[in-house]
Amino acid sequence: MQIEAPIPKKPRMFDQFLIPFVKSRAFPYLWLSQLISMLGGSVTTVILPMVVYSLTGSTTMMGLVMTAYMLPYVLMLPLSGWIVDRYDRVKIMMLSDLVRFIVMLAIAAFIFSDTLSIHMLFGLVGIYGLMEGLFHPAYSAVRATVFTPDIRNAANALTQMSNQGVRIIGPVLGGIIVSSVSASYGFSLDALTYLISYLCLLLLVKKSLYASSKAEPAKANGESRAAVHADANHTNAKSTFSWKREFLEGIKILKGHPWLWITILAFCFINICYNGIIVILVPWLFKVHLGLDPLMYGIGITCSGAGAIAAAIIFGSKTKWHHRGIFAYGAVILSGAALLVMPFTTEPIPLCLLMAVEGFGLMIFGLIWETSLQELVPPEAFGRVVSLDLLGSFALLPLSYFLVGWIADQIGGVITITIFASIGLAIVGSVLCVPAIRRFQ
Template sequence: MQIESHLKKKQRVLDNFLIPFVKSRSFPYLWLSQLISMLGGSVTTVILPMVVYSLTGSTTMMGIVMAAYMLPYVIMLPFSGWIVDRYDRVKIMMLSDIVRFITMLAIAVLIFTDTLSIHVLFGLVGIYGLMEGLFHPAYSAVRATVFTPEIRNAANALTQMSNQAVRLIGPVLGGLLISSLSASYGFGLDALTYLLSFLCLLFMVKKSLYTPTIKQIADQPSTSWKSEFLEGITVLRSHPWLWITILAFSFINISYSGISVILVPWLFKVHLQLDPLMYGIGITCSGLGAIVAALIFGSKTKWPHRGLLAYGSVLLSGVALLLLPFTSSAVILAVLMAVEGFGLMIFGLIWETSLQELVPAEAFGRVVSLDLLGSFALLPVSYFLIGLIADGIGGITTITLFASIGIAIVASVLCVPAIRRFQ
């Protein structure tokens, strides 16, 4: 009887994850589009830092490159929310895919012909960041429409779990490509995935599998960009969970992302002098931890004490980052990266689900753009400063300092009753 009960429980979990494919005609194509492009992005995540450090060897220059990516991204966000709520969101995603395809292909060709300079890389990375700033609000808004309440938890968990599964392959593949062939092959693969993603979205449009169910702003009386932007702020202010979290993560992301993007590659390549493949394995372990988190989260339709669960998970990630520089063991590094990925995934799933529950569909683009703006506005400066500080006081000290700051911010947010009691 115990075995039979266990099998039935496993079957219920499996059926729960299959619901989005059964109940939504557009979900499979939206899911496949993002999954394919995620493969290329995860390869580039490993290769880009290796290219920058090969060209310059400087954490400061790595910080500037990431700032060159993030600054156009952040500048685009206040406008992309307005654009996304006015125009066809799927076609906005398609436009972004085509431009990102051209950008990644250009980088691949320049590396292959040995003509890539750090200054040209700044410009191309900037164009890529601009398109990312347009794409992400559009994708989030489409997802909020497609992920209806009956499939929401499973669809969010399945999307994140499959994306992380691809990230298990991508970083290792990126490490192998740059170690055995050339970085140009990695960027070429990234370009190809954006083209395939475009074709998936084109199929959705041509077969009319996705039709917006909300009344777009374009159909409503014309109002100023400023008033529509303020309307998004009004929606946020009505929910303390939303605006407090966005405000908190504008600072938490400075610490956590700065470490992950600038200093973790430095830790593996420069400080520990490990092969690029080992950095790829580390990123893969982070993805593995995230997959485990998505499996656990998606197995239930409702979770109690979501505020405590979300910020407790972020706290766990911060502790993992804090401990990274104090070991040279590949096994322990892998475990810490897995814990970091696990914690951030639990938070991300709770956050995405709460946005889809609390934000009206007609304002989703603007609210998501404000969310991204609040979370990432300071990242261009932080990437540059963290790289500069690491060059000045050392990478190990910088990791310890910023991980401790991030943990302190999370602990202070947990003192707010509206966060602790969020259900």
């Protein structure tokens, strides 16, 4: 009697997202650390504009506050890439978490005692931005080595999907907090999440899942000790290298890949248009132009997160995507179109749906971009390259935030959104005319 072999079950789409937890012991700690701190950050995203507009009512002042955040961030980036490639990357993240915990706690205390002034907010937000400029290259470098090729697509998608998941909870929670109690409770929650994030990273180190040894070839299971730490001490052998030489090496790596340097250059200007609208004028659209409750702005941010989650699920369900250049920039066009239509929408529900489209498009691009960086950039140079990426993308944002806020005060927010969204779309269209972008696979 012949016994037929059992037919293997077809893997379910969501099984793909379990792979990082199974194959990487470091992934859960890194994932949980960032997820928890993202919750606090998403609460603050809603509360900070409400605090600034309550203190001043001015889009120009909101632009100045964001400039005070972004300027130290940008100035830190050239140095932070060098630091990240020379020193212990996880400990850099831990230091940043501690300082951000103190800053958020201080803002909460000043609001609670009714002593917060706009000038104090400038200083505290500036310190926060400085630590963000140190944290992000370190986190990206650690993530690039922990997310080994066998888990990369799933790990990137799961990280972004879960982060956007807390963006669904956080903004609504922030809107409830600022509407029903006090903004100080929201900043206190943000401070607490940074403390918990620090403890998760501490466990990562204490459990020896993270080592400060030189990078080794990947083990058969796809993860080596170097996959937990991207060669933090590799620069001991390169101690004679100057900061300038290492910085130029990062530029050399970028120049070898047209997809990287063209996209960084393009987003230096695209971010001026898109981020200026999203950070400065979308809160104005909800609170000032339409006179909606802060909770509704929180729901709008939540919808943006929901759109991003949908994008992450779609992207993470496959291990390989073709025509990534066209796919990525097509998604950016989708987001720009949503921003262009927003000022002509007077009802909350269509406005929230447009926020979802905006979040969907930018997440698709972000996932493709992050994956391509991890594929093309050597781990030992990742900190420098990421810092150059962030520097190129965000260098002009301090000027953008001030400029967008000031122009909106002069000619009106609706016209300003229309102008900047149109410019952004025109830039994206011109980038798609470059064959190296269209052909990127």
